[in-house]
Amino acid sequence: MELTQENYYQDKSYLTNSRFKRYQKCQAEALAVDNGEWVEDRDETPLLLGNYVHSFFESEEAHKQFLEENGEKLLAKAGKNKGKLKSDFLIGDKMIESLKDDVGFKRLYHGLADDDVQKEMIVYGELEGVPVKGKLDSVNLSRGYFVDLKTMKSIYSEEWNAELRKRVPVAVNNILGFGYHGQLALYRELLRQMTGKEFRPLIVAVSKEKVPDREILKVDEEWLAQGLEKLKADIVEVWDVINGKREPKKCGHCDYCRSQKQLGVVVSLDELIGGG
Numbered sequence: 001m002e003l004t005q006e007n008y009y010q011d012k013s014y015l016t017n018s019r020f021k022r023y024q025k026c027q028a029e030a031l032a033v034d035n036g037e038w039v040e041d042r043d044e045t046p047l048l049l050g051n052y053v054h055s056f057f058e059s060e061e062a063h064k065q066f067l068e069e070n071g072e073k074l075l076a077k078a079g080k081n082k083g084k085l086k087s088d089f090l091i092g093d094k095m096i097e098s099l100k101d102d103v104g105f106k107r108l109y110h111g112l113a114d115d116d117v118q119k120e121m122i123v124y125g126e127l128e129g130v131p132v133k134g135k136l137d138s139v140n141l142s143r144g145y146f147v148d149l150k151t152m153k154s155i156y157s158e159e160w161n162a163e164l165r166k167r168v169p170v171a172v173n174n175i176l177g178f179g180y181h182g183q184l185a186l187y188r189e190l191l192r193q194m195t196g197k198e199f200r201p202l203i204v205a206v207s208k209e210k211v212p213d214r215e216i217l218k219v220d221e222e223w224l225a226q227g228l229e230k231l232k233a234d235i236v237e238v239w240d241v242i243n244g245k246r247e248p249k250k251c252g253h254c255d256y257c258r259s260q261k262q263l264g265v266v267v268s269l270d271e272l273i274g275g276g
């Protein structure tokens, strides 16, 4: 089947990275969500804020359409700001403002005058025999790179990373913690399958701080390889679960698993200390 901007989100015959990630977190919960048996309780604001900023840099029409479709959700319903943009989205305006007139960003994201640049480009192909698809923010086909615009809490403030066992800039946790390195490697692989060319993945990070920070980031080759390996290791199993060829595993601790819990087994203090 051919993927278009119109059917992209309805289509379930290709796996997306975000759907894959939900299965990695908990197969049982993800399958229940896909089957309409469970509704994930999650805050829509970060996604809306991301799309608010993204659509602005996609095109004027895209931003207008986004505002028409989501206008209600962006406005404060009560308080002194009633009827105006909620503070979450005022930050979005600041993020847009910080990038809009940045010459380096403009050149990178929109390309030079003669460049063939595609926004929201659909990429698709196979990984380990599983059909996968994705949408890329900006692909410069003339110069062989693609850019993903990423909104994050901060770029440089530090946080603990349990795996690396040290404090790292928030951007690192954003990339490694959400498997973003694997996602970029996957997109590069799909572009390779489609064009036969090797593309360079780049991230433009923009922070949600009062004065937004911004940076062009690249993920080093070893991290890209590691991220793609992680995807490859799990993708066949996930696809089998989706297609009913394998029973979904329960993580045991998410909202869905807690809702299905039956008491019986006794848990010891030592097991709790050991992480259960």
Ligand SMILES: [Zn+2]
Pocket: 025, 026, 027, 028, 029, 250, 251, 252, 253, 254, 255, 256, 257, 258
């Ligand atoms: Zn679970």
